[in-house]
Amino acid sequence: MLSDQTIRIVKEITPLVAANAETITRRFYTLMFEGDPQVKAFFNQAHQHSGGQQNALAGAICAYFTHIDNPAVLMPAVELIAQKHCSLGIKPEHYPIVGKHLLAAIKDVMGEGATDEIIDAVAEAYQFLADIFIAREGAIYDEQQSAPGGWNGYRTFIVDRKVPESDVVTSFYLRPEDQGPLPPFLPGQYITVHIDHPTTPTSPRNYSLSERPGVEHFRISVKREERLSPDAPDGLISSHLHDAIQPGHRVKVGPPCGEFTIDPATTQSGRPIVLLAGGIGVTPLLSMAKSIVHANPDASIYFLQAVRNSRVHAFADEIENLASLSPNMHTRVLYDAPLEDDVENKKCDDVGFITTKLLREWTPYDDADFYFCGPKPFMQNVHACLQELGVDETRVRYEFFGPKEELQCPMKNVG
Ligand SMILES: NC(=O)C1=CN([C@@H]2O[C@H](COP(=O)(O)OP(=O)(O)OC[C@H]3O[C@@H](n4cnc5c(N)ncnc54)[C@H](O)[C@@H]3O)[C@@H](O)[C@H]2O)C=CC1
Numbered sequence: 001m002l003s004d005q006t007i008r009i010v011k012e013i014t015p016l017v018a019a020n021a022e023t024i025t026r027r028f029y030t031l032m033f034e035g036d037p038q039v040k041a042f043f044n045q046a047h048q049h050s051g052g053q054q055n056a057l058a059g060a061i062c063a064y065f066t067h068i069d070n071p072a073v074l075m076p077a078v079e080l081i082a083q084k085h086c087s088l089g090i091k092p093e094h095y096p097i098v099g100k101h102l103l104a105a106i107k108d109v110m111g112e113g114a115t116d117e118i119i120d121a122v123a124e125a126y127q128f129l130a131d132i133f134i135a136r137e138g139a140i141y142d143e144q145q146s147a148p149g150g151w152n153g154y155r156t157f158i159v160d161r162k163v164p165e166s167d168v169v170t171s172f173y174l175r176p177e178d179q180g181p182l183p184p185f186l187p188g189q190y191i192t193v194h195i196d197h198p199t200t201p202t203s204p205r206n207y208s209l210s211e212r213p214g215v216e217h218f219r220i221s222v223k224r225e226e227r228l229s230p231d232a233p234d235g236l237i238s239s240h241l242h243d244a245i246q247p248g249h250r251v252k253v254g255p256p257c258g259e260f261t262i263d264p265a266t267t268q269s270g271r272p273i274v275l276l277a278g279g280i281g282v283t284p285l286l287s288m289a290k291s292i293v294h295a296n297p298d299a300s301i302y303f304l305q306a307v308r309n310s311r312v313h314a315f316a317d318e319i320e321n322l323a324s325l326s327p328n329m330h331t332r333v334l335y336d337a338p339l340e341d342d343v344e345n346k347k348c349d350d351v352g353f354i355t356t357k358l359l360r361e362w363t364p365y366d367d368a369d370f371y372f373c374g375p376k377p378f379m380q381n382v383h384a385c386l387q388e389l390g391v392d393e394t395r396v397r398y399e400f401f402g403p404k405e406e407l408q409c410p411m412k413n414v415g
Helices: 004-019 021-035 037-042 045-050 052-066 071-088 094-113 116-146 236-244 264-269 279-295 316-325 356-362 376-388
Strands: 155-164 169-176 190-194 205-208 218-223 250-257 273-278 301-307 329-335 369-373 396-398
Touching: 004 021, 004 052, 004 094, 004 116, 021 037, 021 052, 021 094, 037 094, 045 052, 052 071, 052 116, 071 116, 071 190, 071 250, 094 116, 169 236, 190 218, 205 218, 205 279, 218 236, 218 279, 264 279, 273 279, 273 376, 279 301, 279 316, 279 369, 279 376, 301 316, 316 329, 329 356, 356 376, 369 376, 376 396
Parallel strands: 273 301, 273 369, 301 329, 369 396
Antiparallel strands: 155 169, 155 250, 169 218, 190 205, 190 250
């Protein structure tokens, strides 16, 4: 338990820390990458470059400090972060490194305001949270290792097949080089892929599994992200996967992780499931839909795919084929930038973005569980529509690829 004094001090400094949180986290990453450059390998530099990682950490610190007297409300966020940490191979020995540089960053930013008493309180609070993460991550590593076909760290996989799904999305079918079994996973989970880029040292990347569990391969479906400039880290790995990784090549893969999941068995209850996919956010939702249909062909599923147009529309046939196996699966396709003959050729059901009206008319919104994934503006839009329909937050789940972000006001989704 944290001491009362620590709780009191942390509460007192929370407004000041919140006002300076991003300055603190930017300073923190600078100090850590200078002082302990070996940890840089864990961090996607595209997320550093965009500021997403710094924002996510700032949000996490603010949330923790705000709820310091009731950390139980942080458990969903702890689970999300613990799963990401395990996907990257974060170990107990990394926590003192982070703690040291975080305290130094707080001291730097707060200056003389950071008294010894304050620094001691923050150190105690940090250690308390670190111990929670270390315990949970230890349990996840144990589960991964002991699962049939499971492992810890990296296992070598062979690219078996490479299948274009649209102009921008390509699927990679991966099978273990050792020909051993694959572990079970929950639909919605991601794997970690580590490839050595020929010119640039890079960190591993998470990709959602787009197939259901129980088939003989893992499948990831990767969107080619735009390279903003030749030096920018954005799109470095996705372009390399598209251009250079071919069938027969080896990649290192970390075991399935992630808490944006659905247990197909729960769909036996008859509650409808609404899956709303924006762009490449379709990948975890496709795995969910296939798993549910496999477990319960009669399940009530509403699968909406929002994409720009037919050129970038991945999995159109796969989703239609799936719906043909399931009498209660309803599909809908929205294009917001249709090509000239897309509407005429009935490639989409509607033109535009998702609206409250569409969800009201097409989904059993007063009863269903909602899962959505897509680019941030898409998720903000869906979230606002669901709020307008009065859908309770307990029936709403969504996932950000990469560092956690907020859909609404900061800290709203932490509890
Ligand atoms: N959950 C996550 O964190 C996800 C992040 N992304 C990232 O977002 C970026 C764009 O992804 P793409 O697949 O190219 O998506 P995209 O830009 O093609 O958009 C997909 C669909 O989202 C909807 N959408 C886009 N902007 C909207 C807005 N302002 N309001 C309402 N709806 C909107 C539209 O229906 C659009 O067709 C990529 O960099 C990708 O990595 C993509 C999917 C999931």
